[in-house]
Amino acid sequence: xxxxxxxxxxxVVLLGMGLYSLVMYSHLVRKILALNVSGAGVFLFLVAAAxxxxxPLPDPVPHAMVLTGIVVAVSATALALALTCRIHQVSxxxxxxxxxPD
Amino acid sequence: xxxxxxxxxxxxxxxxxxxxxxxxxxxRFPDIYTRLHALTKADNLGLGLVVxxxxxxxxxxxxxxxxxxxxxxxxxxxxxxxxxxANAARKRKINPWKIP
Amino acid sequence: xxxxxxLAAVTFDGVLALVLLxxxxxxxxxxxxxxxxxxxxxxxxxxxxxxxxxKAVDIALAEAAIGAGLTGALFLTALDRLQRNNQKAGDxxxxxxxxxxxxxSVLALTCILGWTVWTLPPFSNQMLALVSSNMPISGVxxxxxxxxxxxxxxxxxxxxxxxxxxxxxxxxxTPSAVMVADSAPSPILILLLRLLxxxxxxxxxYILWIGKYAPGGAFQAGAVLAAGGILLATAAVRFNLxxxxxxxxxxxxxxxxxxxVALATMMLRGNYLQYPVAQAGTLILVIxxxxxxxxxxxxxxxxxxxxxxADCPVPxxxxxxxxxxxxxxxx
Numbered sequence: 001x002x003x004x005x006x007x008x009x010x011x012v013v014l015l016g017m018g019l020y021s022l023v024m025y026s027h028l029v030r031k032i033l034a035l036n037v038s039g040a041g042v043f044l045f046l047v048a049a050a051x052x053x054x055x056p057l058p059d060p061v062p063h064a065m066v067l068t069g070i071v072v073a074v075s076a077t078a079l080a081l082a083l084t085c086r087i088h089q090v091s092x093x094x095x096x097x098x099x100x101p102d
Numbered sequence: 103x104x105x106x107x108x109x110x111x112x113x114x115x116x117x118x119x120x121x122x123x124x125x126x127x128x129x130r131f132p133d134i135y136t137r138l139h140a141l142t143k144a145d146n147l148g149l150g151l152v153v154x155x156x157x158x159x160x161x162x163x164x165x166x167x168x169x170x171x172x173x174x175x176x177x178x179x180x181x182x183x184x185x186x187x188a189n190a191a192r193k194r195k196i197n198p199w200k201i202p
Numbered sequence: 203x204x205x206x207x208x209l210a211a212v213t214f215d216g217v218l219a220l221v222l223l224x225x226x227x228x229x230x231x232x233x234x235x236x237x238x239x240x241x242x243x244x245x246x247x248x249x250x251x252x253x254x255x256x257k258a259v260d261i262a263l264a265e266a267a268i269g270a271g272l273t274g275a276l277f278l279t280a281l282d283r284l285q286r287n288n289q290k291a292g293d294x295x296x297x298x299x300x301x302x303x304x305x306x307s308v309l310a311l312t313c314i315l316g317w318t319v320w321t322l323p324p325f326s327n328q329m330l331a332l333v334s335s336n337m338p339i340s341g342v343x344x345x346x347x348x349x350x351x352x353x354x355x356x357x358x359x360x361x362x363x364x365x366x367x368x369x370x371x372x373x374x375x376t377p378s379a380v381m382v383a384d385s386a387p388s389p390i391l392i393l394l395l396r397l398l399x400x401x402x403x404x405x406x407x408y409i410l411w412i413g414k415y416a417p418g419g420a421f422q423a424g425a426v427l428a429a430g431g432i433l434l435a436t437a438a439v440r441f442n443l444x445x446x447x448x449x450x451x452x453x454x455x456x457x458x459x460x461x462x463v464a465l466a467t468m469m470l471r472g473n474y475l476q477y478p479v480a481q482a483g484t485l486i487l488v489i490x491x492x493x494x495x496x497x498x499x500x501x502x503x504x505x506x507x508x509x510x511x512a513d514c515p516v517p518x519x520x521x522x523x524x525x526x527x528x529x530x531x532x533x
Contacts, residue, residue, distance in 0.1 A: 002324075003211065003212075003215050003255070003256075004256060005319070005320070006215055006216070006219055007215070007219065007252060007255070007256060008319045008322075009316055009319060009320075010219045010222055010223060012312055012315045012316045012319055013223060013312060013316075014222070014223070014226050015312070015315070016308050016309070016311060016312030016315075017226055017227060017230055018226075018230070019308050019311070020304060020305060020308040021230040021231075023304045023308075024301065024304065027235075029235055029277070029280065029281065029284065030230075030235070030238070032277075033229065033230065033238055033239070033242055033277070034230060036242065036273065037226050037229070037230060037242075037245070040226075040245070040246075040249055040269075043261075044249075044252065045319065047253065047256045047258045047261060048256060049322065049326075050256075050258070051256050051257060052322070052323075052324060052325055052326050053325065053326070053327050053330050054325050054327055055330075057257075057330060057334075057345070058256070058257045058258065058330075059326070059327075059329045059330045059333075060329075060330070060333055060345035060346045060348070060349045061329045061333065061349055061354070063258050063260060063261055063346045063349070064346055064349040064350040064354055064357070065357075066258070066261050067260060067261055067264055067346070067350060067421055068350075068357055068358065068361045070261070070264050070265060070268055070269050070421075071264070071268060071361055071364075071365065071421055071497070072361060072364050073269070073273075074268050074269070074272055074273050074276070074501070074504075075364055075365050075367075075368030075369075075500075075504070076368065077273055077276060077277075078276050078368055078372055078504035078505075078507075078508060079368045079371045079372055081276055081277065081279075081280040081508055082280075082371065082372040082375050082376060082507060082508055083375060084280060084284070085280055085283045085284060085375075085508065086375040086377075088283075088284050089377065094284055
C-alpha cells in the first residue's frame with residue numbers, strides 16, 4: 001500500500017459518504033455540503049492517480065483538471081446557495097418536501 | 103546535522119506544546135472570550151517558533167524574509183479577527199464567564 | 203524510489219487520512235449548520251495538507267484560498283440569510299427501506315470503485331513523458347501552467363466562461379443589487395484593510411508572475427485578490443452593484459482577452475489556440491493577467507450577490523460604489 005493509494009482510497013470513501021448524505025438529508029444546504037465533500041473525494045482520487053509516475057515529478061494533466069474542478073465547484077456552490085436562498089425567500093422553507101399527489 | 107539544523111528542529115518541537123495548549127483551551131475554556139484568548143495568544147506564539155525554526159533550517163535569506171512576512175500577516179489578521187469576533191459577541195450580549 | 207515507506211511519512215499520512223475521514227463524517231451528520239460549515243472549512247485546510255503530500259502544490263494554494271476560504275465564506279453568508287427565522291436542518295424525509303437501499307447502493311459503488319483503485323497499474327508515465335517532451339515549446343517552465351494555459355487551454359477558456367455564467371446566475375436570483383451593512387464598519391476593520399490590502403495586491407501579483415517558474419498562476423492570484431475584494435466589501439456600508447462601472451468590465455475582460463487570443467491564433471495560424479512558439483510566454487502572461495482580474499471580480503460578485511438581501515432599502519440617486527463611514531459610530 002503506497003501513499004497515493006491510501007489517499008485514493010480515502011477519496012473513494014469520501015465520495016461514498018457524500019453521495020449517501022446527498023440522498024439522505026433533505027435540507028438543501030446539507031446537500032450542497034455533501035456535494036462538496038464528494039467533489040473533494042473525486043479530486044483526491046485524481047491527484048493520487050497522478051502520483052503514479054516512476055520518477056520524482058507527478059503527472060501535471062490531472063493537476064490541471066483538479067484546479068479547473070475546484071474553481072468550477074466553487075462557482076456551482078455559489079449558484080446553488082443563491083438558488084437556496086431564493087427558494088427560502090419564495091417558499092419559506094429550505095427542505096425539499098415529498099411530492100404530494102394533486 | 104549541523105548545529106543550526108539541530109537548533110531549528112528544537113524550535114519546531116518547542117512549538118508543539120503551544121499549539122496543543124491553544125487547541126486544548128479552545129475545547130475546554132468556558133466562554134468565547136477565554137477561547138479567543140487561548141487561540142490567538144498560544145497559536146501565534148507557536149507559529150512564531152515554527153517560523154524561527156524553519157528559517158534556521160532553510161538557511162536562505164529570501165525564504166526567511168518571506169516566512170517573517172507570513173508570520174506578520176497572520177499576526178495582524180488573527181489579532182483583528184479576534185477583536186471583531188469579541189465585539190460581535192459583546193453586541194449579542196454574550197457576557198463573560200464569571201467564577202461561580 | 204519515490205514511494206518508499208518511511209515511518210514518519212506513513213504516520214503523518216495515516217493520521218491525515220484519518221482526520222479527513224472523521225472531519226467529513228462529522229460535518230455530514232451534524233444537524234447544526236454552523237458547526238457543519240466550520241468543520242467544512244477545517245476539512246478544506248486539511249485537504250490542502252493532503253495536496254502538499256501528493257506533490258500538488260498548485261492545487262494546495264488554490265484549495266486553501268478557494269476551496270476552504272471562499273467556499274466557507276459563501277456558506278456562512280448563505281447561512282446568515284437563511285437563519286433569519288432560526289431554523290434547524292432537520293432529519294431525512296426518506297422512509298426506512300429507502301435508507302437501506304440507498305446505503306447498500308452507495309456501499310456497493312464504494313466497494314467497486316475501491317477495488318478499481320486497488321487494481322490500477324502502479325505506474326502510468328505516458329502523459330508525463332508527453333508533457334515533458336513538449337515543455338520547450340510551451341513558453342513557461344511550470345508544467346501545470348503549461349498544461350493549463352497552453353496544452354489544454356480550451357478547458358481553461360471554458361472554465362472562465364463557467365465562472366461568468368455562475369456570476370450571471372447568482373445576480374439573476376439575488377433580490378436586490380444593493381448590499382447594505384447593518385452598521386458602520388468598525389475602525390479596527392478599516393485599519394486591517396489599510397494594512398493588508400496593499401500586501402494582498404502585491405502577493406497576488408507575485409503569485410501571478412511566479413506561476414511561470416514555480417507553483418502559482420492565475421487562479422491562485424485571482425483567489426487572493428478576491429479575498430482582498432471581499433474584505434473591502436465587508437467594510438463597505440453600502441455596495442451598489444448596478445452602479446459599479448469597473449466591476450462588469452473586470453468580470454468580462456478575462457474571457458474577452460482569451461477569446462481574442464483564440465480568434466487571432468485561428469485566423470493567423472489556422473489552429474484554434476495554438477500559440478506561436480516565440481510569443482507563447484508573453485501570450486500566456488497576458489491571458490493570465492486578464493484572467494486574474496476576471497476571477498477576482500467574479501468571486502467578489504458571487505459573494506456580494508449572495509449577501510444582498512431583500513430587506514435592503516431602495517438605492518438612492520447617488521452612484522458611488524463604496525461609501526466608507528469614517529466617523530466612529532460605535533453603539
